[in-house]
Amino acid sequence: MNRTMITATNTLSQLQKQMDIISNNIANIDTNGYKRRDSTFTDLVAQEFRNQPHDRLEQNRLTPFNIRQGTGAKIAQSQIVLSQGSLKTTERSLDTAFTAEGQMFRVLAQNSDGSSAVRLTRNGAFYLSPLSDNETMLVNSDGHPVLDESSRPITFTGKPTNITVSATGTITASMPNGSKQEANLGVVFVKKPQFLEQKGDNLLGFPDNLDALGVTENDIITEMAGPERGGISIKQGALEQSNVEMSKEMTDLINVQRGYQFQSRSITLADQMEGLVNGIR
Structure with a gap:
């Protein structure tokens, strides 16, 4: 399994958790006094590779020194929103x-x-x-x-x-x-x-x-x-009544589903690339 697959798999598991949170909010839209949960994402620890032996060789570079490679994203916090319901x-x-x-x-x-x-x-x-x-x-x-x-x-x-x-x-x-x-x-x-x-x-x-x-x-x-x-x-x-807004939750759910599809597509492309490499004679 290459790094692309690992990164996508890490993010997929967290997107599934966010989807569960949104689904739970929608399921409780008619529950008296229910308070919705909102989740936020953050990057997982990134690895840094030195591409030059000395920083002086990086003169005039506008981006940060070295090469940083991420490992995906995770849910940083799932917090209850106590806003007043109708x-x-x-x-x-x-x-x-x-x-x-x-x-x-x-x-x-x-x-x-x-x-x-x-x-x-x-x-x-x-x-x-x-x-x-x-x-x-x-x-x-x-x-x-x-x-x-x-x-x-x-x-x-x-x-x-x-x-x-x-x-x-x-x-x-x-x-x-x-x-x-x-x-x-x-x-x-x-x-x-x-x-x-x-x-x-x-x-x-x-x-x-x-x-x-x-x-x-x-x-x-x-x-x-x-x-x-x-x-x-x-x-x-x-x-x-609950403070769940159906329009917001459905919008968030669509965005999460799109992100899930993109990460799944990344795994498919990485698998195709490995197949091409293995097929080289």
């Missing part, structure tokens, strides 16, 4: 939507190994799930418990007849006997979204190697509790 009015009391960028709800999700972990989401479609005859829990559309500002599941004693959510994230349940129960929704502000990973079910979480990355959870998010709750901006009776 709001869809539902008039449903348990539907909530953030009207400010970077804010997310906290939910408690189950891992594949049976353990639990705190996850983040912008999907504010909530439901009441009965725990017993006299107790209900606030959950998201996948049944994961919604957490309060103290990271505890939000539960109500009795069967609420009405639910209201304030602009600063205080949920109030009115009971048949006229009493009211309140809880503060757990909300965080994401400062460094590039460190968040998609964990499935439209949930985001922290990477497992935070220590190796040299960051802590507090470097990535800010807990919006206490005085910080005044900055929360929530609208009741509405849901945030």
Whole structure:
């Protein structure tokens, strides 16, 4: 395999990853609160060959000294874009939507190994799930418990007849006997979204190697509790749509497919050239 094939193969694998990212964005265009990912490319390490024994022999050269030969390109970063999505009015009391960028709800999700972990989401479609005859829990559309500002599941004693959510994230349940129960929704502000990973079910979480990355959870998010709750901006009776733009994603997909075709063509041409060389007698 010659260098042309190696360079093209390296780039092809990365273009396939970018195609997967774009396809995932398109597949979630109707997912409430979904945030798209954008990927950027960078060159792989290039090799430099000295074509002259001394730099003085390169006098009057306008290009950099020596000969540089690349080895392809790779995805430098795949980052979540937290731009605001459009709001869809539902008039449903348990539907909530953030009207400010970077804010997310906290939910408690189950891992594949049976353990639990705190996850983040912008999907504010909530439901009441009965725990017993006299107790209900606030959950998201996948049944994961919604957490309060103290990271505890939000539960109500009795069967609420009405639910209201304030602009600063205080949920109030009115009971048949006229009493009211309140809880503060757990909300965080994401400062460094590039460190968040998609964990499935439209949930985001922290990477497992935070220590190796040299960051802590507090470097990535800010807990919006206490005085910080005044900055929360929530609208009741509405849901945030995804921030995926179909026209942009389709344009990006076409560009990636063209790049994929060019790299595949490079491999074909390199193979034909080797065939010609091997055929020389």
